[in-house]
Each structure stands twice: as structure tokens, then as C-alpha cells.
Amino acid sequence: MARTDILYIGTNTKMYMNIYQTVDFLTKLHELTKDISRDQIKLFVNPSYTALAAARKSVPKESITIGAQNMCWEKQGQFTGEISPLMLKEVGVEIVQIGHGERRTIFKETDEEENRKVLCALKHGLTPLLCIGETREQKEKKIADEILRIQLKIGLNQVTPEQSKKVLIAYEPLWAIGVEGTPASKEYADERHKVIKEALVEIFGKTYGKDIPVLYGGSVNNQNAAELISMPHIDGLYIGRSAWDAENFNKIIRLVLPIFIKRRKTRETGAML
Numbered sequence: 001m002a003r004t005d006i007l008y009i010g011t012n013t014k015m016y017m018n019i020y021q022t023v024d025f026l027t028k029l030h031e032l033t034k035d036i037s038r039d040q041i042k043l044f045v046n047p048s049y050t051a052l053a054a055a056r057k058s059v060p061k062e063s064i065t066i067g068a069q070n071m072c073w074e075k076q077g078q079f080t081g082e083i084s085p086l087m088l089k090e091v092g093v094e095i096v097q098i099g100h101g102e103r104r105t106i107f108k109e110t111d112e113e114e115n116r117k118v119l120c121a122l123k124h125g126l127t128p129l130l131c132i133g134e135t136r137e138q139k140e141k142k143i144a145d146e147i148l149r150i151q152l153k154i155g156l157n158q159v160t161p162e163q164s165k166k167v168l169i170a171y172e173p174l175w176a177i178g179v180e181g182t183p184a185s186k187e188y189a190d191e192r193h194k195v196i197k198e199a200l201v202e203i204f205g206k207t208y209g210k211d212i213p214v215l216y217g218g219s220v221n222n223q224n225a226a227e228l229i230s231m232p233h234i235d236g237l238y239i240g241r242s243a244w245d246a247e248n249f250n251k252i253i254r255l256v257l258p259i260f261i262k263r264r265k266t267r268e269t270g271a272m273l
């Protein structure tokens, strides 16, 4: 089964939930979704560092994959305040989000730094979820596609086609994420996803590039989730606020999964004809 045949759906809890709240959220989410076959979805949650160990212990790893929100590009050394990939692995983390829009804008992380983190994550067996996206200004100047291609080409520099089998991409336009964000229209998001997928094929070749899941993130909610996932180039959803209530997250999952499965079946039938 191709990776893009599975619905990737996850959330980043940003700097909101403490340990108790994270465990409570995960326990509820697991209970609410345990009847859904994990052959169909890859459900993941990226909590704060302090909650990672308890998060991992609170639910089965086959049910919910735990990710970190960031990490250092070295495994150890004089990097006060940083977290090593080995430390993440020690507590059972499997995914690491790299280059979230807030890291890039508030903490001024560069594409070169994201690249070092991607390479380090892969070297240590973690799945990097590389977040890319244009600013509002870049969108208005109509250079979004160029920006996305640069972020991919630098962020994934020196990643081999074989290693790309572990990579995940999240397209999160900066103007669309968070409380000030306005969601991208399904057409706009799909056009950018198409550009991203073409760039991935250019970087890794058709076989590998086509199978890298590209998730959309940015003000996904109960109103737009279904139409976003019905678009041909959107492989999954990366959700913030609307997913932080387990019941609502469960509702969104159940809303989008049948649409995703139908889309996959149509694709399979098309390929056979």
C-alpha cells in the first residue's frame, strides 16, 4: 500500500496543553477513534516536550503516533536549551515537526537550519514532518510557488530518495494558521499542493516523489475539512485549534475519512482502466 493511500491526520498542540491536559486529550481521542482501522488512517499528535513521555504511555502507539514540535540538528553537545533526537526517541517519539511557520517567523529559523534538522531526524530514525508555506506578502506578490519550491529544495537538500520514504510535508500558508489566520480556499490549497508534489518528483524522481504525503494545515475546521480532503492533491490534514477538543477532532476524522477512501477507490479504478 502506498503511503498516500493512508489518511494522515494530526495535530500540533503548540504551547497550550500541560501534561494532565495532554494525557486527558489523548485518552479521549483513543477511546473515540479506536474502532477506526489504523490501516486507513495515521493519527498523530505533537504535544509539548514536557508532556511527551506521559503522552506516549497514555495510549497504544498503534493507535496514536506521538510527535515532537521541534528538535536540535545535533544529537548532543553544547546546545543549552535544545532537545536531541536521541532524547525524543528515548521517550517513544516517532515524528518530529520541523520548520513550523511560528518557528520560521518568531524564532527566525532558516531553510538551512530546517535542512540540518531534517537530515538529523532521518539519521536517527525519526520521521520529519517538514512544514512549508508562504507569507501573506509573498502570496500577494504572487511568488508563493517559488517560495515553496525553495523551501523544499533547501529543506530536503541531501535527503536521498530512499530516505524520502520517511518524509512528510505539511503545506501551511502562514496567513492561514492560528487565530489571525484565514483558511485557504480548497482551489488555492490544491494548486499549491500540486506545485509541491511536482517539486517532490523533481527532487526524488517519480516513484519516490509521488508517494510523499502532503498535508494541508491552516484554519482547518468542521466547515472546510471535507472540501479540502476531496481535492486530488491533498493527502491529509494537519490541524490546530479545531482538533484540540477530542470530540471535535473525532468528528472531523469521521467526516473526512469516507471522502478520502472514496477518492482513493476512484483513483484505483482510474489506474486500472
Ligand code: PEP
Residues within 6 Å of the ligand: 012, 172, 176, 177, 178, 179, 181, 217, 218, 219, 220, 238, 239, 240, 241, 242
Ligand atoms: C498550525 O498552527 O499549524 C495550525 C494548523 O493551526 P490552526 O489549525 O489553528 O490554524
